[in-house]
C-alpha cells in the first residue's frame with residue numbers, strides 16, 4: 001500500500017521538472033464518452049494542477065496532451081485514434097510534448113498493441129484505475145523512459161486523496177462507485193472498468209458537504225448501477241440510505257443520479273425520491289427493450305412486468321412522476337413484433353425523454369458473437385418510427401406542466417434566441433425563458449406558459 005508521503009515525494013520530484021520551465025507548463029485534457037469519463041478527466045486535471053501545470057484549450061501551446069478515451073462503441077475508438085493521430089505533427093514540432101492515452105480504451109489489449117505498432121509518439125498509456133499513478137508515470141517520462149504503460153490492474157479503488165479541477169462552478173459530478181457486475185451482453189464496460197467498487201459513504205458525504213459549502217447547486221451522483229451501491233462493502237449503507245443522508249446536508253442544492261439498473265431499483269428508492277426534498281423528482285430507468293425475449297438475450301435480469309411494477313408504484317403516489325430511459329433498437333434478431341413491444345412500453349410509461357441507439361456490435365462482448373438477421377436499413381426505419389412516437393409522447397406530456405411553477409437551475413444562455421436563458425427543472429425538463437445571463441448557476445422560479453417537443457417555455461416569477 002502506497003502512503004501519502006510516497007505520493008508527496010513523487011509530486012515534488014515531478015515539480016522539479018515542471019518548475020524548471022520559464023512559465024508554468026500547460027496541459028490539455030481531451031475527454032471522450034460518458035459523464036464518468038468526464039469526471040475522471042477532472043481528477044486528471046486535479047493531479048496535473050498539483051504537479052504545477054496550468055491548462056489550455058488548444059493543442060498548439062500544450063506541454064502535455066491527455067486523451068481520456070471511451071470504448072463503448074467501436075466507432076468511438078476509431079474516432080479517438082483519428083484525433084490522436086492528428087496531434088503527431090505537434091510532437092514533431094515540439095519533441096518534449098508529452099502525449100498520453102487513458103480511459104476505457106487503454107485497458108484493452110488490442111488498443112495497447114495498436115499504440116505500440118502505429119502510434120509510437122504516445123508516451124504514456126494508463127487505465128481507469130491507474131489515474132492516481134500519473135505522477136509516477138510522468139516521472140518515468142521525465143527520466144527518459146520511453147513508452148510508459150500502466151494498464152494491468154483495473155480493479156483497485158482510486159485514492160480518496162485526489163484533488164479535482166471541476167469544469168463547472170455550480171454543477172458537480174461525484175462518482176460513488178466504479179465498475180459494473182452486470183455483463184449486459186452488448187456492453188464492454190465490465191471488461192474495461194472492472195467489478196463494482198463502492199466508495200466509503202463518509203468520504204462521499206464529506207466531499208458533497210464541501211461542494212455545497214463551495215456553492216455547488218447540482219450534485220450528480222455517478223455509477224454504472226447506483227442502485228447496487230454499497231453491496232460490496234462490509235459496513236456499507238444502501239443507495240437509498242445514502243440519498244437520505246445527503247438530503248440532510250444544509251444548503252440549497254439538488255441531488256441527481258445516474259444510472260439506475262431496473263433489476264436493483266426498489267420501491268424504497270421511489271419512496272426516498274418522493275420523500276427527500278433535495279432529491280430530484282425524476283428517475284432515469286434504462287428499459288433497453290420492451291420484449292422479455294430481447295431483455296433475456298441482453299442479460300438484463302428483469303422482465304418488463306417487474307420494470308412496470310416500479311413505474312406503477314411511483315405513479316400511484318405521484319401520477320405524473322417523470323421517467324426517462326435508454327432504448328436499443330435493432331438488437332441482433334429483434335423481430336418486428338419485439339420492436340412493437342418496445343413501442344408499447346413507450347406508450348405505456350409515457351417517458352418525458354428517451355436516449356435511443358441503433359445497436360452496434362462491440363467486439364469483446366457476448367452479443368458480438370450473435371448472428372444478426374436484421375439489416376441496417378430496417379434498424380434505421382425502426383429507429384425513425386421510435387423517434388416519431390416519442391416526439392408525440394413528449395409534446396403531449398410536456399403540456400401537463402403548463403400553468404405550474406417550476407424551480408429551475410439555470411444552465412446557460414440560449415444559443416439562437418438573444419435575451420433567453422435555459423435550465424433544468426427538478427423533473428429534468430429543459431425550461432427556456434427570458435432572463436439575464438447573470439442568473440446562470442442560480443435557482444429561479446419559472447411559471448410555465450407553453451411547451452414544444454424538447455422543452456417547456458416559461459416566465460420568471462421572482
Ligand code: SF4
Nearest residue numbers: 180182183184187189
Ligand atoms: S449495467 Fe449493463 S449496460 Fe450498464 S454498464 Fe453494466 S453491463 Fe454495461
